Amino acid sequence: MSYENLAGRTAVVTGAASGIGEAVAVTLAAQGARVALLARRAERLEAGVEKIRADGGQALAVAADVTDDASVAAAVERIHEAYGTVDLVVNNAGVMLPNPIEAARVDEWQRMIDTNVTGVLRVTGAFAEDLTEAAAQGRSADLVNVSSIAAHLTGFPGFAVYGATKAAVTHLSAMLRDEFGPRDVRVTNIEPGVTETEIVSHLADGMQEQVGGMMEAFGALAAGxxxxxxxxxxxxxxxxxxxxxxxxxTRQV
Structure with missing residues (x-):
């Protein structure tokens, strides 16, 4: 499918080593955007960049950790050197580490908060000036946050903290419109339901079975x-x- 108004855009996509992030990067590049792919796994990023370039697109692999200030600052500098001002940011990086609350996995809680919430804030803050500058020049400027339907739905034992982090992203997105909207920067919050991504393979066995059961019952969205x-x-x-x-x-209610 072809979309107007994406050619010539400069995009940053976090969590772009696989799944939704990689698919977003490939899709935007296919529409003519220059895309910086951010994630921790450099080898996987390079593979995504090679795929984009083989199809005639422009892409840059930037190994970065959204939970680290210095890493994000270095990524911003590299992207500015290569592409200049960014006008499209997709906050997709996230981790899902479900466990019963009585397991008291503070390490997992902190990792989800650091990645899913603080990581979104860190990347948004790093490119806020870019977005407002692009909008002031009369260009389209977009901040897209990938949240989850888990921000709203209950009935998923063990996913309380993950859902809470995604609820924070959803609310943050709404509040950021108060700051960005009057300056012509669009903010979009996307909440996917059950989706086929690599993240499921990282779950503990019991949780894999739970998610697998949902996929069997509902079907699943593809990253593309x-x-x-x-x-x-x-x-x-x-x-x-x-x-x-x-x-x-369609079957998920």
Whole structure:
């Protein structure tokens, strides 16, 4: 599918080594955007960049950890040197480490908070000036945060802390519109339902079975289908902001 208004854009996608992030980077590049792929796994990033370049797109691999100030600062400097001002940021990096609350896995709670919440804040703050500058120049400027339907739904034992971090992202996105909207920067919060991603393979056995059961019952979204949503919302005329989108398999209620 082809979208107008993405050619010539400069995008940053976090969590771009696999899954939704990689699919978003590939999709935006296919529409003519220059894309900086950010993640910790350098080898996986390079593979994504090679794929984009083989298809004629422009891409840059930037190994970075969104939980580290210095790492993000270095990434921003490298992207500015290569591409200049960024006008499209996709906060996709996230971790899902479900466990019963009585397990008291403070290490896992902290990792999810650091990545899913503080990481989003850190990247948003790092590129806020870029986005407002691009908008002031009359260009489209977008901040897209990938949250989760877990921000709203209950009925998933063990996912309380993960859901809480995603609820924070959803609320943050709404509040950021108060700051960015009057300056013509669009903020979009996307909440996927059950999705086929690598993140599921990182779960403990019991939790893998739980998520696998949901996939069997509901079906699952493909990463490329979420990427298509990102491309759609960021390619609308610059005065149109699709602020909140839930994307679910049809059978997930």
């Amino acid at each position: 289908e979420l990427a298509d949503v990102v491309a759609y919302v960021t390619s609308r005329p610059r005065h149109v902001n699709l602020r909140q989108i839930m994307v679910l398999p």
